Amino acid sequence: MNFTKIKGDITSAEGFKAGAVKTGIKNNSLDLAIIYCEDSAETAAVYTTNQVQAAPIKICREHLADGSARAVVINSGIANACTGEEGLQNALQMTETAAGSLHLKKEDVLVASTGIIGKQLPMSKIKAGIEEASEKLAKDSGKDAAKAIQTTDTTVKRAAAAMELDGHEVKIGGMAKGSGMIEPNMATMLSFITTDASIKSGLLQEVLKECVDVSFNKITVDGDQSTNDMIAVMASGKSGAPEITAGSAALEKFKSALKYVTEELAKMIVKDGEGATKFIEINVSGASDSKQAQKIARQIAGSPLVKTAVYGESPSWGRIAAAAGSAVDDFDSQDLEIELNGKKVFGPEHEVHEFPGDILSSSTIRIDVDPGCGEASDTVWTCDFSDEYVEINAKYYS
Amino acid sequence: MNFTKIKGDITSAEGFKAGAVKTGIKNNSLDLAIIYCEDSAETAAVYTTNQVQAAPIKICREHLADGSARAVVINSGIANACTGEEGLQNALQMTETAAGSLHLKKEDVLVASTGIIGKQLPMSKIKAGIEEASEKLAKDSGKDAAKAIQTTDTTVKRAAAAMELDGHEVKIGGMAKGSGMIEPNMATMLSFITTDASIKSGLLQEVLKECVDVSFNKITVDGDQSTNDMIAVMASGKSGAPEITAGSAALEKFKSALKYVTEELAKMIVKDGEGATKFIEINVSGASDSKQAQKIARQIAGSPLVKTAVYGESPSWGRIAAAAGSAVDDFDSQDLEIELNGKKVFGPEHEVHEFPGDILSSSTIRIDVDPGCGEASDTVWTCDFSDEYVEINAKYYS
Numbered sequence: 001m002n003f004t005k006i007k008g009d010i011t012s013a014e015g016f017k018a019g020a021v022k023t024g025i026k027n028n029s030l031d032l033a034i035i036y037c038e039d040s041a042e043t044a045a046v047y048t049t050n051q052v053q054a055a056p057i058k059i060c061r062e063h064l065a066d067g068s069a070r071a072v073v074i075n076s077g078i079a080n081a082c083t084g085e086e087g088l089q090n091a092l093q094m095t096e097t098a099a100g101s102l103h104l105k106k107e108d109v110l111v112a113s114t115g116i117i118g119k120q121l122p123m124s125k126i127k128a129g130i131e132e133a134s135e136k137l138a139k140d141s142g143k144d145a146a147k148a149i150q151t152t153d154t155t156v157k158r159a160a161a162a163m164e165l166d167g168h169e170v171k172i173g174g175m176a177k178g179s180g181m182i183e184p185n186m187a188t189m190l191s192f193i194t195t196d197a198s199i200k201s202g203l204l205q206e207v208l209k210e211c212v213d214v215s216f217n218k219i220t221v222d223g224d225q226s227t228n229d230m231i232a233v234m235a236s237g238k239s240g241a242p243e244i245t246a247g248s249a250a251l252e253k254f255k256s257a258l259k260y261v262t263e264e265l266a267k268m269i270v271k272d273g274e275g276a277t278k279f280i281e282i283n284v285s286g287a288s289d290s291k292q293a294q295k296i297a298r299q300i301a302g303s304p305l306v307k308t309a310v311y312g313e314s315p316s317w318g319r320i321a322a323a324a325g326s327a328v329d330d331f332d333s334q335d336l337e338i339e340l341n342g343k344k345v346f347g348p349e350h351e352v353h354e355f356p357g358d359i360l361s362s363s364t365i366r367i368d369v370d371p372g373c374g375e376a377s378d379t380v381w382t383c384d385f386s387d388e389y390v391e392i393n394a395k396y397y398s
Numbered sequence: 399m400n401f402t403k404i405k406g407d408i409t410s411a412e413g414f415k416a417g418a419v420k421t422g423i424k425n426n427s428l429d430l431a432i433i434y435c436e437d438s439a440e441t442a443a444v445y446t447t448n449q450v451q452a453a454p455i456k457i458c459r460e461h462l463a464d465g466s467a468r469a470v471v472i473n474s475g476i477a478n479a480c481t482g483e484e485g486l487q488n489a490l491q492m493t494e495t496a497a498g499s500l501h502l503k504k505e506d507v508l509v510a511s512t513g514i515i516g517k518q519l520p521m522s523k524i525k526a527g528i529e530e531a532s533e534k535l536a537k538d539s540g541k542d543a544a545k546a547i548q549t550t551d552t553t554v555k556r557a558a559a560a561m562e563l564d565g566h567e568v569k570i571g572g573m574a575k576g577s578g579m580i581e582p583n584m585a586t587m588l589s590f591i592t593t594d595a596s597i598k599s600g601l602l603q604e605v606l607k608e609c610v611d612v613s614f615n616k617i618t619v620d621g622d623q624s625t626n627d628m629i630a631v632m633a634s635g636k637s638g639a640p641e642i643t644a645g646s647a648a649l650e651k652f653k654s655a656l657k658y659v660t661e662e663l664a665k666m667i668v669k670d671g672e673g674a675t676k677f678i679e680i681n682v683s684g685a686s687d688s689k690q691a692q693k694i695a696r697q698i699a700g701s702p703l704v705k706t707a708v709y710g711e712s713p714s715w716g717r718i719a720a721a722a723g724s725a726v727d728d729f730d731s732q733d734l735e736i737e738l739n740g741k742k743v744f745g746p747e748h749e750v751h752e753f754p755g756d757i758l759s760s761s762t763i764r765i766d767v768d769p770g771c772g773e774a775s776d777t778v779w780t781c782d783f784s785d786e787y788v789e790i791n792a793k794y795y796s
Contacts (some may be wrong), residue, residue, distance in 0.1 A: 052723030052731040082719050082731070084748025117716020118750050227720050276706050304702065316485030318515020321480050322625050333450040333480070351480025352516050387785035390706050 003257035008160025009142030010035055012173035014196035014237030019136040020144035023129030025077035025115075025122065030148035032129040035072040035192055036102060036137050041234035042198075043069040043110070044205035046212050046297050048229035054081035055091040057112040057230060063095065063107045069234060070108040072192060073098045073130055074149050076177070078121050079188070081115040081227035090121045097127045101134035114177060114188050114228050146175035151191055153177050155272045159264035161257040165250050168241035170197045174233075176265035179274045185248055188226040189216060191265055192218030197254055198237035199244040207255050208233050215262035219270050219381050233258070270381045275388030278310055279364045285377040286337075286370035292328050293378035296369060299327030300380075306367075307385035313360040317345045324369055335372025341365060348372060399579030401655035406558025407540030410571035412594035413634030417534040417540035421527030423475035423513075423520065428546035430527040433470040433590055434500060434535050439632035440596075441467040441508075442603035444610050446627035452479035453489040454509040455628060461505045465599030467632060468506040470590060471496045471528055472547050474575070476519050477586070478511040479625035488519045491683025495525045499532035504634065512575060512586050512626050513549055524575075544573035547717055551575050553670045557662035559655040562646045566639035568595045570655050572631075574663040575671045585613065586624040589663055595652055596635035596643040604652050606631050613660035617668050617779050631656070668779045673786030676708055677762045683775040684735075684768035689774035690726050692796055694767060698778075705783035711758040715743045722767055739763060746770060 011018050020033040045064055047057050063069065073094050080087050095109040102109075124254070146156045160173035174193035199207075212231055235241075244250045271279050282300050287293035300306055303323040309316040317338050325333060337347040341362060343355045347370075365384075409416050418431040428560035447453050461467065471492050478485045493507035500507075511519070534758055544554045558571035574590035597605075610629055635641075642648045669677050680698050698704055701721040707714040715736050723731060735745040739760060741753045745768075763782075 002449075049727070050720065050723040051727050051729060052719050052734070079716070082716055082744060082748055082750070084732075087748065117714075117719060120743060122765060177558040227716075227723060311788065316515075318477070318480055318625075321450050321515060322448065325448040325625060329447070329449050331449060336450070346480060346516065350480050351487070352480070390783060390785040390788060392708065 002253045003161045003163040003260065005260065006160045006162045008171065008173040009146055009158035010173050010175050010192055010194045011139050011142035012160045013171040013236060014192045014238035015039060016194045017137040017139055018145040019133035019138065019143040020148040021129045021133045021136065023125040024073065025075065025125060030144055031077050032075045032126070032133055033145035034098060034130065034133045034137065035145065035149035035194065037070050037234055037236050040068045040070055040108070040234060041236050042067060042201040042204055043232060043234045044201050044208045045230060045232035046209060048226060050227050052082065052227050054079055054113060054114045054228040055083055055087040056080055057228065058088060059091045059095060059299065060110045060230065063110055068108070069110050070104045071098055071102055072110040072112065072232065074112040074190065075121070075126060076149050076151055077115040078113060078119050079115045079117045079228050080121055082118045083120055083283055086120055093123060094126060094130065098134065101144065112190055112228070112230050114149065114190055117227060128300050137246055142173070142175070149175065149177045150175065151188070152179045152274055153272055155268065157265055157268040157272070159261045161260050162233060163253050163257050165241035165253065168239050170239040170241050172261050174261050174265055176269060178269040179272050189229045189269060190377045191216065191231040193233040193261060194236070195233065196236045196239035197244055198239070198241060199235045199254070200332060203244070203246055204233060204235055207258060207324045210255065211259045211262045214259060215266040218379060219266050267381060270383050273383030275386040276383035277386055278384040280310055280367065280382045280384060282367045282369070282382065284369045285379065286372050287376040288330065288373035290376045290378055292330065292371070292373065293376045295327045295377045296324050296371060297380040299323045300367065300369065301382040304385055307382070310360055310365055311384040311386045313358070315340055315355065315359050320367060320369065321346060324371065331371035331373050337370040337372065339368035400651045401559045401561040401658065403658065404558045404560045406569065406571040406588055407544055407556035408571050408573050408592045409537050409540035410558045411592045411634060412636035413429045413437060414592045415535040415537055416539040416543040417536065418530035418539055418546040419527045419531045419534065421473065421523040423473065423523060428542055429475050429712065430473045430524070430531055431494060431543035431546035432531045432535065432541065433592065435468050435632055435634050437634060438466045438468055438506070439634050440465060440599040441598050441600055441630060441632045443608045443628060443630035444607060446624060448625050450480065450625050452477055452511060452626040453481055453485040454478055454511045455495060455626065456486060457489045458628065461508055466506070467508050468502045469496055469500055470508040470630065472509065472510040473519070473524060474547050474549055475513040476511060476517050477513045477515045477626050478519055479515045481516065481518055484518055488521055491521060492524060495528045496532065499529050502789050508630060510588055510626070510628050512547065514587055515625060527656065529788040540571070542571070545572065547575040549575065550577045550584070550672055551670055553666065555663055555666040555670070556762050557659045559658050561651050563639035563651065566637050568637040568639050569593065572659050572663055574667060576667040577670050587627050587667060589614065589629040591659060593630040593631065593633045594637035595633050595642055596633065596637070596639060597652070599632045601642070601644055602631060602633055605656060608653065609657045609660045612657060612666040616777060617664050665779060668781050671781030673782055673784040674781035676782040678708055678765065678780045679765070680765045680778045680780065680784060681775065682767045684770050684772060685774040686728065687769035688774045688776055690728065690771065691774045693725045694722050694769060695776045695778040697721045697775065698765065698767065699780040702783055705780070708758055708763055709782040709784045711756070713738055713743065713753065713757050718765060718767065720746060722769065729769035729771050735768040735770065737766035
């Protein structure tokens, strides 16, 4: 490993501060955060592919056209999605208010929201909150900021890594919100990452995309995402290390560390699944190509029958076979093999193997599926599905 | 209406009898049924499109190659899926045993199974059951047969219709098993329909396909089905009415009646959804084409967030908008309109309308979505999603 796992979050990297406040949108909880960089930060972001995009997403695309930002303002409780022209103006005002308080241009401020869809933001509360948060910016507010962006989350999601580049310590730290759901494609997910590495936004964008594909995209299905999903990374360049350039060894180091941070945050989201009691890793190998592997893995991950079986610790591998068979139409069920937690339970030739009845009693469940078509593979992470999930989602008006 | 709704089932049409017994596979419940036609019946069937197909499906395809059948034997409790060569031999033996008891050729017997995947059938119990059921064939056993094919069903699903053709009363009666699930594509569904109309299997196949598309396929998603799904219709010709031919008025009458029977049975499956408390009809109109309409309707129907919201009577139309937006990538969210139970709640231009807080308190919920793209429409039926669903599926080892 060419980086070190460290305790930390969005204020760990040099140049970044954060502030978090209670605006009153959420009942006496932190619900608004600002991430602030003392100089212009090279910034990259990936957004939801949902056709219905929240107002903040539209503003971010505009404000990030130049690849740089100084601050991000994020509120939770109301998503500012499906809010029309008024919502767009409100998102813009959030950036203007922050720009005013922080003495920036509005184009240097990004904005994100998460929560109930279709409600307008109470702008007087939001504006007061932004002003208060701007005054409270501090190096030790990373945890509070991570709390302030949560909705149904039950854990604070932070991860960080450090590496040495040319004699300088370079840090990457991030936070995320989101709860793994029965259909991960509907989870609202936000993640913000900061680093004091020096890297241009174009290259940062490439690295971010690559890291997101093997982390957050493993818990989202086929690009189907919520109206508000967004992942952004800001690079202050304050570590003192030389600029990371394409093709360099430094870039590989940086990429490994960023992958670690994004993977940790993505797994935290799954583990904090609404009502989740078990973490499930689904590995498909022996597929004809990566698309087939992905389809099979995601069909299994999305199957409520599989997820409830794991919750009940019923080793119903037949549901896994049925999900695999309905995902694609190009494998021979005679070749299908299924393992649960490393033990072969089914196939090939439809052979049913003996296995312990308590094979699913562990808190981490590994499902291996081999359709016997080739060499391609894919992995998806998800969680089980309990009655508590229903409780949470029947009551949460979003 | 050119037909009459009647009380009835698979023994209502002339020429058909049924028998149902307890083999012991299920705890002291009816679990094996035979449908018997006193002469050769023109027969049509549609099968699951799952890549993993249960043994009985393979046998049916072979035995129905000539378009005629005399009997169907069906067991519940064990699905005989993922059971390899032994399972295939067992399914074949079921047809041979029934053929022996009923003095038929095995090619005239169809077979179906539903229940746990991956377990072999206890053939001595099955054979004894088939022999017993063959001796008990009667006109009044339609209800028992409908009970014998159930698994997690809580209601007996039967529907029938009668029409006059050329002075003769013609009847259609059917039964079904299946419980609407959170992802309807995973529900195992069986349906058997009998009629005393005279119609050749080729034409019957066309009519069946057309009726299934607007009934059972409205509750299954994109052809993703379980390993055992099958719908068959047998025509005895015993009504005395002349043969129904292509392009005739009689065919239209027959089709209307068969549509009614299949639609009733399909709706019964949804209403008996595992843990379901509400029936949901999702209508998409104003789509660019039927494919877009279908995709949007099915994404909404498959969304656990929408289904739990309906269960909790939370009018979270934002979840409906998010599901619609993630289904397709070719509409403008500015044009999106959503109605709940006939009241406009959202759009166009992102307008949020006032509506009563108890708008989802009814037991039947209608969701209308218009993406504002064109004239095409589609309808999907589903049910809500309660904690009881999780209970049932965490414990049922299938």
